[in-house]
Amino acid sequence: MEFLKAEIEKNKSRLLDELIQLLSIPSVSADPAFREDVFEAAEFVRRKLQDAGADNTELCPTEGYPVVYGEKIIDENLPTILVYGHYDVQPADPYELWTSPPFEPVVKDEKIYARGACDDKGQMYMHVKAFELMLKNDALPCNVKFMIEGEEEVGSDNLGPFCTANKERLAADIVLISDTSMIANDIPSITTGLRGLSYVEVEITGPNRDLHSGVYGGAVANPINVMSKMIASMFDENNHITIPGFYDEVEEVSSEERAAMAAAPFSLEQYQNDLEITEVDGEEGFSTLERTAIRPTLDVNGIWGGYIGEGAKTVLPSKAFAKISMRLVPNQDSQKITDLFTRHFESIAPPSVKVKVTPHHGGEPAITPTNSTGYKAAELAMEATFGKKPIPLRSGGSIPIVALFEAELGSKSILLGFGLDSDNIHSPDEHYGVFNYLKGIETIPHFFKNFTDLKAD
Ligand code: BES
Ligand code: MN
Ligand code: MN
Numbered sequence: 001m002e003f004l005k006a007e008i009e010k011n012k013s014r015l016l017d018e019l020i021q022l023l024s025i026p027s028v029s030a031d032p033a034f035r036e037d038v039f040e041a042a043e044f045v046r047r048k049l050q051d052a053g054a055d056n057t058e059l060c061p062t063e064g065y066p067v068v069y070g071e072k073i074i075d076e077n078l079p080t081i082l083v084y085g086h087y088d089v090q091p092a093d094p095y096e097l098w099t100s101p102p103f104e105p106v107v108k109d110e111k112i113y114a115r116g117a118c119d120d121k122g123q124m125y126m127h128v129k130a131f132e133l134m135l136k137n138d139a140l141p142c143n144v145k146f147m148i149e150g151e152e153e154v155g156s157d158n159l160g161p162f163c164t165a166n167k168e169r170l171a172a173d174i175v176l177i178s179d180t181s182m183i184a185n186d187i188p189s190i191t192t193g194l195r196g197l198s199y200v201e202v203e204i205t206g207p208n209r210d211l212h213s214g215v216y217g218g219a220v221a222n223p224i225n226v227m228s229k230m231i232a233s234m235f236d237e238n239n240h241i242t243i244p245g246f247y248d249e250v251e252e253v254s255s256e257e258r259a260a261m262a263a264a265p266f267s268l269e270q271y272q273n274d275l276e277i278t279e280v281d282g283e284e285g286f287s288t289l290e291r292t293a294i295r296p297t298l299d300v301n302g303i304w305g306g307y308i309g310e311g312a313k314t315v316l317p318s319k320a321f322a323k324i325s326m327r328l329v330p331n332q333d334s335q336k337i338t339d340l341f342t343r344h345f346e347s348i349a350p351p352s353v354k355v356k357v358t359p360h361h362g363g364e365p366a367i368t369p370t371n372s373t374g375y376k377a378a379e380l381a382m383e384a385t386f387g388k389k390p391i392p393l394r395s396g397g398s399i400p401i402v403a404l405f406e407a408e409l410g411s412k413s414i415l416l417g418f419g420l421d422s423d424n425i426h427s428p429d430e431h432y433g434v435f436n437y438l439k440g441i442e443t444i445p446h447f448f449k450n451f452t453d454l455k456a457d
Contacts, residue, residue, distance in 0.1 A: 190390045
């Protein structure tokens with residue numbers, strides 16, 4: 001592994017330039033206006049895999065955007081690592097809040113600014129380049145398969161069927177994913193858990209048309225007033241969620257794991273300062289780290305209805321809408337929680353309105369054990385490149401494919417992420433540290449080597 005540092009240093013500007021090219025393609029999966037660009041990003045990744053030396057590269061069609069596949073099988077008797085990542089990105093709106101345009105990447109203060117810089121183009125592309133370096137230096141120790149998808153940010157709906165249909169082709173000893181964050185550049189950590197997700201849209205209808213709020217106000221149910229009350233009622237005074245049965249399956253986390261979380265180097269003050277808040281807020285009886293990692297939540301993501309234009313218009317609206325997400329923890333089930341929410345939301349609506357609940361995508365929570373070969377390989381890899389043993393830590397985000405891989409392929413995933421929570425993923429001014437990008441490229445080959453060696457023991 002001696003060659004790594006020198007190779008990365010020598011190729012630094014090319015490694016950055018290629019990522020910048022990829023980041024210039026606005027592959028927003030949520031918005032059909034970017035359809036061509038999403039395909040272009042897929043083809044870019046396929047071509048780079050091929051150039052790096054991968055065999056059988058292909059854009060595998062799905063009902064939605066294609067899955068980029070490529071592989072290097074050097075010996076059937078050696079272990080196989082399946083690398084997963086995504087080439088699609090979140091919408092960049094609101095554009096006016098960006099310091100520089102989201103799809104015109106710039107490097108400033110040793111950070112690359114662009115939509116997708118960290119989530120996940122920058123982190124996914126580290127694997128393509130690490131693979132290239134390993135192959136070029138005769139240092140690929142095992143088989144590798146790449147599966148890079150283009151619908152992660154819209155729920156990976158077509159990936160379940162894709163995995164089922166390609167079980168053999170995707171067979172691997174472990175899945176390796178860089179799509180999460182670590183505590184800090186000098187405090188490496190490995191993600192050992194992800195939350196699941198239930199996502200619903202609700203629509204409340206009062207009168208059949210918008211009304212004059214003076215003529216009718218006070219006598220006819222206002223759907224926005226009603227919805228606000230219904231949403232507020234879903235939390236009690238301790239910020240517990242009041243949906244009956246919501247916590248029934250929630251796994252009790254052991255006191256050892258809670259003690260380990262409390263010992264993690266986390267500064268509440270820094271957290272509050274970063275967000276410019278004076279107090280955190282959440283479920284009674286749990287710390288900030290616990291609230292985002294081991295407890296389920298309910299959040300309104302967007303709420304609209306009535307008049308929101310310039311000035312004042314006196315109107316009693318006909319409809320109110322909200323998008324609501326619930327983050328889930330083991331052993332909650334996304335479908336069950338969606339059903340519980342729907343039943344509850346319908347039951348608390350007053351008879352003066354009609355309610356419609358439409359489920360969106362969901363995903364199941366996942367945890368990865370710290371006593372596995374994969375975890376040890378990742379731990380040793382980070383220790384080698386960061387000079388410090390990484391801390392295991394559960395994350396609050398969701399990557400639905402992780403539970404799917406386990407269910408469909410029987411493969412466990414290792415979440416070897418190099419982002420920082422402060423990288424503004426999904427927000428304006430998303431960025432990724434040059435340090436993190438290069439450190440990732442350096443660490444990945446160590447994982448490959450360690451995993452292969454440990455498997456042989
Ligand atoms: N990479 C993120 C998930 C993530 C971010 C995990 C940070 C841990 C730390 C992923 O791209 C993502 O945004 N997932 C979505 C879920 C999806 C179904 C839209 C999420 O978590 O909101
Ligand atoms: Mn991601
Ligand atoms: Mn994302």
